[in-house]
Amino acid sequence: MISLKDYMSKRNRHRRLGLVFAMILLFLMGVGVEFSLGRIVAGLPDMADLFRRMAHPNFSYMGEVLEKIMETLEIAILSSMTGVMLAIPVSLLTAENISPNRYVSKMLNGVFAFFRTIPSLIWAALLVSVFSIGKFSGTLALAIIAFLMALKLFREYIESINENQLNSTRSVGASSLEVLRYCVLPNMLGMAVSVFFIVFETNIRSATVLGLVGAGGIGQMMWRDLNHLRYDNLATIILMLFATILFIDLLSYQMRKFLQEYSPAYKNLQHYRLHQIFKSVLIPALMTVMMVGIINSLNISLERLAVGYGQGRQMVLRMLQVDFSYYPKLLEGIFESFLIAVFATITGGLLAILFSYFAAGNLSPGKLTSLAMKGLINIMRTFPPIIMAIIFFRGVGPGPLAGALALSIYTTGVLTKMYSEVLENMQGNVKESVLVTGATRFEAYRHGVFPQTFPHFTSLLLYRMESNIRNATVLGIIGAGGIGTALTMNINWRNWERVGLLLLGVSVMIILIDRLSNHIRQKVK
Amino acid sequence: MKHVKQMKHSKNAEHLKFVKDVKDAKDTKDTKDTKGMKQMTTVLLMIMAMLVLSACGGAKEEVITMGFVPMRDGDTLIESVEPLTEMLSEALGVTVKGFTATNYVGVVEGLGSGQVDFGFIPPLAYVLAHQESDAEVILTSLNRSGEAFYRSQFLVGEESDINSFQDVRGKIVGFVDPSSTSGYLFPGAFLVTEGIDLERDMQYIYSGGHDKSLQLLLNGDVDVAVTFVDARERYSQDFPDAMERTRLLGYTDHIPNISVTVSGSMEEEMRDRIQQALLTIAEDDEGKALLQELFNMYGFVPATDADYQVIRTTAEVMNIDLRAQE
Numbered sequence: 001m002i003s004l005k006d007y008m009s010k011r012n013r014h015r016r017l018g019l020v021f022a023m024i025l026l027f028l029m030g031v032g033v034e035f036s037l038g039r040i041v042a043g044l045p046d047m048a049d050l051f052r053r054m055a056h057p058n059f060s061y062m063g064e065v066l067e068k069i070m071e072t073l074e075i076a077i078l079s080s081m082t083g084v085m086l087a088i089p090v091s092l093l094t095a096e097n098i099s100p101n102r103y104v105s106k107m108l109n110g111v112f113a114f115f116r117t118i119p120s121l122i123w124a125a126l127l128v129s130v131f132s133i134g135k136f137s138g139t140l141a142l143a144i145i146a147f148l149m150a151l152k153l154f155r156e157y158i159e160s161i162n163e164n165q166l167n168s169t170r171s172v173g174a175s176s177l178e179v180l181r182y183c184v185l186p187n188m189l190g191m192a193v194s195v196f197f198i199v200f201e202t203n204i205r206s207a208t209v210l211g212l213v214g215a216g217g218i219g220q221m222m223w224r225d226l227n228h229l230r231y232d233n234l235a236t237i238i239l240m241l242f243a244t245i246l247f248i249d250l251l252s253y254q255m256r257k258f259l260q261e262y263s264p265a266y267k268n269l270q271h272y273r274l275h276q277i278f279k280s281v282l283i284p285a286l287m288t289v290m291m292v293g294i295i296n297s298l299n300i301s302l303e304r305l306a307v308g309y310g311q312g313r314q315m316v317l318r319m320l321q322v323d324f325s326y327y328p329k330l331l332e333g334i335f336e337s338f339l340i341a342v343f344a345t346i347t348g349g350l351l352a353i354l355f356s357y358f359a360a361g362n363l364s365p366g367k368l369t370s371l372a373m374k375g376l377i378n379i380m381r382t383f384p385p386i387i388m389a390i391i392f393f394r395g396v397g398p399g400p401l402a403g404a405l406a407l408s409i410y411t412t413g414v415l416t417k418m419y420s421e422v423l424e425n426m427q428g429n430v431k432e433s434v435l436v437t438g439a440t441r442f443e444a445y446r447h448g449v450f451p452q453t454f455p456h457f458t459s460l461l462l463y464r465m466e467s468n469i470r471n472a473t474v475l476g477i478i479g480a481g482g483i484g485t486a487l488t489m490n491i492n493w494r495n496w497e498r499v500g501l502l503l504l505g506v507s508v509m510i511i512l513i514d515r516l517s518n519h520i521r522q523k524v525k
Numbered sequence: 526m527k528h529v530k531q532m533k534h535s536k537n538a539e540h541l542k543f544v545k546d547v548k549d550a551k552d553t554k555d556t557k558d559t560k561g562m563k564q565m566t567t568v569l570l571m572i573m574a575m576l577v578l579s580a581c582g583g584a585k586e587e588v589i590t591m592g593f594v595p596m597r598d599g600d601t602l603i604e605s606v607e608p609l610t611e612m613l614s615e616a617l618g619v620t621v622k623g624f625t626a627t628n629y630v631g632v633v634e635g636l637g638s639g640q641v642d643f644g645f646i647p648p649l650a651y652v653l654a655h656q657e658s659d660a661e662v663i664l665t666s667l668n669r670s671g672e673a674f675y676r677s678q679f680l681v682g683e684e685s686d687i688n689s690f691q692d693v694r695g696k697i698v699g700f701v702d703p704s705s706t707s708g709y710l711f712p713g714a715f716l717v718t719e720g721i722d723l724e725r726d727m728q729y730i731y732s733g734g735h736d737k738s739l740q741l742l743l744n745g746d747v748d749v750a751v752t753f754v755d756a757r758e759r760y761s762q763d764f765p766d767a768m769e770r771t772r773l774l775g776y777t778d779h780i781p782n783i784s785v786t787v788s789g790s791m792e793e794e795m796r797d798r799i800q801q802a803l804l805t806i807a808e809d810d811e812g813k814a815l816l817q818e819l820f821n822m823y824g825f826v827p828a829t830d831a832d833y834q835v836i837r838t839t840a841e842v843m844n845i846d847l848r849a850q851e
Contacts, residue, residue, distance in 0.1 A: 039638075039639075039640075042638075042639065043638055046637065046638060128733065128737070129737075132732070132737060132740050132741050132744050132746055133730065133731070133732050133733055133737055133741070134730070134746070213733065214731065214732065214733035214737065220731060223703065224703035224704075224731070226630055227628075227629070227630050227702070227703045227704030228653070228703065228704070228845055229630070229633070229653050229656075229657060303745075304744060304745075304746070307744050311740075314763075329604065393630070393631065393634040393635075393638070394634055394637070394638065395638060396638060396640065397634060397635040397637075397638035397639065397640025397641065398624075398626055398631035398632075398634060398635050398640060399624070399635075399640060476627065477627065478627060478628065478631070479626045479627040479628060479631040485625065485627055486604070488627055489595060489604070489627060492734055492736075493595075494736065494760075494763055
């Protein structure tokens with residue numbers, strides 16, 4: 001039997017090795033992204049100057065900005081709704097336990113897994129080349145993202161339905177349609193609203209940057225002000241966006257909470273029926289009205305779709321003739337994206353461990369500290385990293401370092417939020433039991449709470465890694481390093497054969513990393 | 526520690542052993558902790574040292590970075606300027622490396638932050654860089670006919686009812702990009718001098734590229750498209766019927782060509798050497814071919830800030846407040 005002493009020393013050794021390994025990795029990645037403290041320090045006055053200029057937002061600009069923010073919202077709402085609605089029927093085909101044909105579901109899942117690896121901004125850039133610029137391309141791109149996201153959530157839900165429940169319904173002679181009607185759909189429709197809000201939260205963030213590739217929304221204005229170095233205008237946009245996103249997150253959170261806890265008390269059967277009618281008629285009617293209104297504002301004609309179809313066909317056909325000779329550029333770009341993602345994940349992880357202590361309400365030295373920290377991390381995670389990267393241009397210049405710093409900040413924000421929530425939800429006894437030995441609060445966190453929640457933290461970190469890899473592939477669109485640079489330039493030049501190769505490479509890398517991360521996650525558990 | 530002491534008095538041998546184990550573990554842990562701290566400090570120190578080293582390393586070996594954005598009107602996408610940087614390295618005796626930016630704001634900010642030492646940037650970008658970080662223009666490139674300026678064109682549909690610039694009123698115009706001199710600034714200013722208020726008399730959108738402007742026109746999304754001369758030939762593969770389906774409405778005023786701009790912090794001596802080196806390369810047969818291939822340039826002439834004053838007046842016409850309100 002292993003003695004406690006041995007166990008402790010072995011565990012400590014492991015831990016220390018892990019930390020050293022992370023540090024070495026961080027350093028190597030740092031070299032990869034051209035990290036240089038000197039450059040950051042030298043850039044500080046420039047960045048300070050930037051913030052000084054941004055500290056005088058141009059308020060006369062607000063009306064114009066509001067108009068574009070509304071357009072951004074329209075894009076996000078319409079695309080999320082379309083995507084979720086389309087995902088419901090398709091999820092019935094892809095879920096392996098109820099799909100009419102196993103091979104169909106396997107094939108569809110494979111295709112969708114490939115599509116899921118393509119970031120929204122790349123979808124938008126491709127669609128802009130097909131349907132030309134404007135919010136239609138942006139809406140379509142986000143609808144695809146919403147569809148893929150919702151599809152995954154629905155499929156996982158259906159596959160989690162107990163086989164017994166399905167079998168028992170079948171055994172009373174229900175046809176497969178009736179199984180759908182009574183076993184699967186009832187819960188799914190309720191779930192659809194929650195899924196809509198989850199998707200919507202993601203899409204509103206993506207919608208803010210669509211304009212960078214000309215796909216509508218506020219991004220176009222942001223891009224113009226950035227190009228004219230009008231940081232005062234940029235500050236106005238950023239402030240208003242922050243308020244908008246904060247409001248939407250809150251609304252979405254409240255709605256989801258409401259839906260989760262919502263269980264009406266029916267007075268009698270008639271009341272129940274009325275309620276059902278209300279649910280099955282009024283809600284779809286409301287949604288239809290909204291959809292029609294927004295689609296009208298998009299102003300899409302059939303001819304335009306036809307023209308787009310022709311151009312899109314041409315593009316896809318050429319993409320399929322993958323130009324493999326372009327692989328050196330692919331490898332170089334993918335490697336850089338990978339470095340950026342790992343750098344950001346490690347930096348974000350280390351900072352999040354520290355920040356979470358201050359942010360978690362039950363551990364933080366003071367309530368005010370916790371609130372201030374929460375405010376800070378909310379700012380850090382509100383903006384898509386691609387916008388943050390533009391801000392870093394000023395200090396450290398364009399290139400992978402700007403991207404890596406921006407992504408690190410974003411990762412710190414998201415990870416701190418998630419991990420501090422884990423900490424807040426854990427029972428107090430671990431902390432208390434360490435505290436009674438006379439340890440300080442931080443020691444209680446360091447030696448009690450943190451080791452206890454470490455597997456959970458690792459799992460969150462790995463999810464961030466997956467997300468960071470995706471983010472790192474688009475940073476290059478604005479010139480902040482990684483594969484995005486080659487991707488966006490070849491899209492602009494309409495070198496579709498090369499775009500085909502780049503997309504394939506990105507997809508393979510993302511799928512491999514997802515697999516690896518999934519594997520590690522299972523092991524840690 | 527209190528309860529540990531209490532337990533020590535217990536007569537139970539098993540308990541005693543357990544307590545000893547715990548105590549041992551705690552002792553080792555204590556020493557381990559200080560050790561761990563030491564190790565942490567070492568690791569941190571090492572990282573710091575490496576960072577400092579890498580920072581110094583950059584300063585020790587002098588490298589000059591040349592920033593550029595692949596030419597939108599080029600035939601092929603140029604991603605590497607290595608042949609040119611090699612020639613420059615040889616001429617200057619300093620390593621020159623290329624930096625490919627996806628857009629001009631990247632090069633402008635790069636010039637300001639020291640990431641880029643000199644670059645090939647269009648006129649509007651130069652004016653911004655000059656204002657932001659005192660970047661200085663040293664050369665203007667020459668085009669095929671040996672001129673230091675170019676023009677862009679207004680295209681309309683073949684069957685359009687727009688026959689003069691006055692007919693543009695009430696129509697939709699497709700500009701290229703807000704940072705584009707040829708695709709936004711000059712065509713916009715041209716319309717303004719024709720008496721058209723861009724915000725009130727017409728609508729406009731940014732297409733994001735000369736190819737996309739053309740595409741918008743062909744798709745019928747805009748009535749007038751602004752492109753370089755002549756985008757219809759350049760994108761004939763993608764839009765084979767562009768020549769037949771569009772017609773030329775007119776040209777803009779002359780626009781100064783792409784500039785070679787050096788960062789404001791560069792020493793005068795190095796600035797002169799770069800200027801001289803580029804002029805020499807442009808005379809050389811091999812260098813000439815290279816410049817044509819990479820940047821569609823046919824030589825250089827020395828330039829000063831005054832040559833780009835026209836950009837500032839044009840920006841004023843366009844109501845672009847170049848200087849941000851402080």
